[in-house]
Amino acid sequence: MTSEFAVEMRDVVKRFITPEGNEMAAVDHVTMKIRNGEFFSMLGSSGCGKTTSLRMIAGFEWPTEGEVYIEGKAMGHTPPFQRKVNTVFQSYALFQHLTIYQNVAFGLEMENAKEDEIKKRVGRALDMVQLTGMDRRKPKQLSGGQQQRVALARALVKTPDVLLLDEPLGALDLKLRKEMQLELKALQQQLGITFIYVTHDQEEALTMSDRIAVMSKGKVQQMGTPVEVYERPANKFVADFIGESNFLEGKIKSLTRKEASVFIPGLNAEVTGMPISEGLAKGEEVVVSIRPEKVRLVEKGALKMNMFRGKVTNTVYIGADTHIYTEVHGVKLKVLEQNRISRLDPKSFYTVGQDVSLLLMPENTLVLKKD
């Protein structure tokens, strides 16, 4: 390995001409450094530039500006067949006219590998994805999950430095998808190959990734470990996109080196002692963000700091959790409570119209810049 980074995108811009004749930046000054052996995800909704970024690494598109490096080498206009990366396509793109064996062998034939070596490596690849004995079937004779595995085997048999995966589990049903998520992660750790994984499914990204790049409108909004992007979202977009958040608009009233107090006009109160991120100023309009599962509901007791009186407006029972919708002076706050005890007894449950107190623990709240 010549470089610390398996793949690097330096200030990459990709512009397209829309059918109306306008120029649009699908990828807008993106810089990413993906380490060797890392499971790296690009996460975002459709049109955020994640797939275009992946396609530029694969070589199907070339950057308008900036440069893509693979193993430290600038790629320029290197065609896909000369890059040591392989792709698992969203549609699998299995060659329908070839058997499973021929599909997996295709890439090795292109390397002019010897026949007995091809046989050995294809066999091993099919064993790895648990498709032993399926080699003489045609892709259409396999189930969606099996086709997915063939696509994986076909890419991995080439022993690429980097495996690119473009929403590979999108077409599978939920249960199979969850199984495959864990399998993919295990496979990646076992092989030690760098995986670059594109998905719009935040849970998938959180489950598998070492690091995630959250993308929107062609830009990287935040890059970090799953814990970082969930617990310390860089801005309102990330806080909203990953998981759920309650947002309270307000103004910074006081600011120390570590903590901020924000006056929330809606609550007509101050939330104090919150940890701050960089670049905030006193008097600035900000958003206070708190995750539903981090709001504490207290039924009785005196009001303490950061505690507000409210009313339950609705409850939704969804098995493992209960969503409790509350209102504090007209400001809506969602609270999530785990059903640690059986909710069969209605007395153990919140009722609509019930008075409650909500505690926003400062260490669980975030002060974010307004977008």
Place this chain on the structure above:
Amino acid sequence: MNPHRRSPLVLVTAFFVYFFLYAPIIALVVYSFNASRANVKFEGFIPSFSERVVTEGSLVKSSPCGPFHWYCDLAKNREVIEAAKNTLTIAFTATTIATIIGTMAALALQRYDFKLKPFSQLSLYIPIVIPEIVMGIGILTLFSQVFGWMNNAFSLSGDSRWTMGLGTVIVSHIAFMVPFVTLVVQARLQGFDKSYEEAAMDLGANEWITFRRVTLPMILPGVLSGALLAFTLSLDDFVITFFTNGPGSTTLPIYVYGLLRRIITPQVNALSTVWILVVLAAVLLLQIVQGRESKQHS
């Protein structure tokens, strides 16, 4: 009442459709065994075999080939053999070239965006919608003009002069075939996902290998249907061939037309019957090939 009961109207319609489709063909085949040389009325089959052909008025009484007299007659006709050879030469050559050009055009129209693309697409329909006779005259005018200039410019004379012949027929057939092939292949390409080609390139295949190993096999059914359509159009073509042929490039339709102007004997029917059998065999063959392929694919 059973909702699936067929209405008598369906049966009547079906009868007429099949009648008008197949009755002429059956009549044509039956008349190829006609004992009557004039072939206006069916006078019964030629009853017996004999050393020599025995005729009585316009009736053939017996022949070495018996009822197949007209087929034997046909096989001895050098002009027919020559015309058949020409027809097949033209059809095979023109189909091969037109299929290559047409497929390339379809691929280009699918994957590239260029300024004149709407015009290119539209221009495909022109040879299909304009009357064949207009196209025939057009091609004739073009060839005679160009050949005139060439012969003058290089002061060619005698055998080295550029003249109408097999070459001009082949070129004009290619000209009217290409749009058909392109449209058929385009229809096939509609559902062709470019990720197949990207996958091949991703696995290390360059553009040419990608085309040969992935694109072509996947669009082959479309290419074959286009080629078959072009082939049958060429076998059938009369109008354009009429304007562009020359000495030594008489095709079967042109030959039959010539015969009809003189005398219609059952030989023409025999020729048509053989022709139908050949085309039928070709279509069946293609069906079998395609059937086997789609079975492999599903």
